[in-house]
Amino acid sequence: MLNNFENATFLVGDKNIAIGMVSQPTFQPFEQAIIDFLDEFSRSLFKNPVARNWPDVIALAYWCRKNALLKEKGAYPDVSRRTGRGLAFHIAPSNVATNFAWSLVAGLLSGNCNLVRVPSRSFPQVSLICEELNNVLRNRPDIAPFLCLVRYARESGLTDIFSGWCHTRLIWGGDETISTVRKSPIPPRSLDLAFAKRHSLLLIDAGHYLTSINKRAVAVGFYNDTYLMDQNACTSPQLVVWLGTETDKQQARAEFWSELENYVNEKYQLQPITALRKFGRFCHHAAITDGIKRVSMASNLIWRILLDKLDKTTMMQTEPGGYFLEYMADDISEILPVCGNRCQTLALSGVSSKK
């Protein structure tokens, strides 16, 4: 069975640490030693000149500072009589570079041992984070038994082995990944935590948008929520809903999308496969639905699809990489069908949250 480790690359930790994790004792949430360790990790990230190029790495470093962690601890009731569940096996998503690290940090802070499968795609952020973890661990042998970061091919059978060991399994990914991983059994007393595909939408009050002075800044903000992560983050809006009078909606849409287009043309590198997938998504959606219209121009950088209604199938027709469903609502209540249990974030612009 252990022969399978030949196919695994340990970025942090090694085979023996991984095997030892099965019987490693757990510890308290927000354990002082862990907080100190993460604080050192945070400082070494800040010191790394390369890290400055990666806003997502800096965000992680910022969150791992001692003060930030103590503040976070304060948000919980007394946890001193609680303990971690044991070995947490994390399957990180392949599309968001730093997600594995956030999952790891959460696992450590909640008092668990952590075996993390990192994305197969070689993000520079992954090597950067692992490098600094290893740097800090060199002086912290007490923490080393609690984390292993490993990369392996899906077919290697290691998911079976690690699943068989773990007390908690965290699955990040699409519905397909989740159902594939669930084919590997976990022990009877173990828990599965699946972070499944979610969707988000943006609600804009057209009249309010038209009064905003810096429309470029709105476009940049929207770009950062969407294109920056290829629209793959759960919080990236896939649907934009407009409220307001007919004339305001028309004018606001024209300005909003043209500002975005300018910025996207400057910043975004469109991959051929993304262009094909967006076109494919559109054709599939159009083939099975009456009354949708492509309203964007010939460029494949921004695809906009105007819908004539919202229903519970609407959010099944999303696509990453700059593909936006658009809807002009007369009343805010029209968004109810797209606010089911998969809806993660409703971003607002000029719409009072009381509505």
Place this chain on the structure above:
Amino acid sequence: MECSEEMLLSPFSLKQQEKQKLITKRLITLTQYHYKNCTAYQRIIDAQGLNIMHLQTLENIPFLPVSLFKQLDLVSVRQEQLIKTMTSSGTSSQKLSRIYLDKPTAINQQKALVKIVSDFTGQARMPLLIIDSPDVMTNRKSFSARGAGILGFSLFGSEKTWALKPDMSLDMPEIDSFLKRNCGKTVLIFGFTFIIWQHFYKQLVQLGKKIDLSLGILIHGGGWKKLNSDAVSAECFSSSLKRLCGIAKHHDYYGMVEQTGTIFMQCKYGHLHASLFSDVIIRNHIDFSVCRDGDPGIIQVLSVIPESYPGHSLLTEDRGIILGIDDCPCGRRGKYFSVLGRVENAELRGCSDTYAEQF
């Protein structure tokens, strides 16, 4: 609505300009036909705000993504007119393309294939050695891409011999008796590139056998992805087979189950040629505009055959480049091109590529 005009001409005889006039007319007719007869197609055209009543140029003929045939059953004739279904070969984890054929479409596919291939092999039928196992052909109503390819090329065989057993091992007695029977005759050898390499070439090497196919013409198709990842280039493929069996004449072809029949055959200069029945356009991924000749891009394929399903104009997931028009030294007119591989990260597709996943 027939493609009879194309059928009468020699498939590589017209210059691009004349050919384009001929096929554009037919492709516009097909576009309007499918618009009228396939709801899904009509919705896709309408949702893009396209007006297909005033189409004039080849470039403006709308295209569908080839992936759509994996997601939907697209048909432009009544259910009872369908006579067979073709699927892309695939493992269970992949979605298969499903292509529905009526009689005219199925017949025209065969006619086109015969005209194209005869231009390379000559008119006469020849003894045919199929580098595959007869198990591929078990169901006569439903064909995988592999089965469809074999069925198509069977038309050129005066007799048919299978080189592999159901477990994909070499059937040496069959091969030996084929060689003995046809000693001194020109023979045709057909198979999928990966299967030829994995199950024919490699097993012969393992057995230490050399066979004499020096009078053979090898035609092979299907993807190169798996071979290339094993560091087997096209040159290596052909020189290895030449060394082992003396095969001097071989033609790779580019084709897909969504446009069966109208394959693009490679001439002796290594160029893929578009016949009178089909054409290629290379498009830029930024806005799908047409690339300048010589610039690489995404391959669009057009075929005058598909009547029972809206597959006459498809945007593939392959990258290619136009090498020239009307001036290939082999003498064939029209566009000639080269396939550069798949658009990175696209789902595996193509007959022997899917099979290759198991290795």
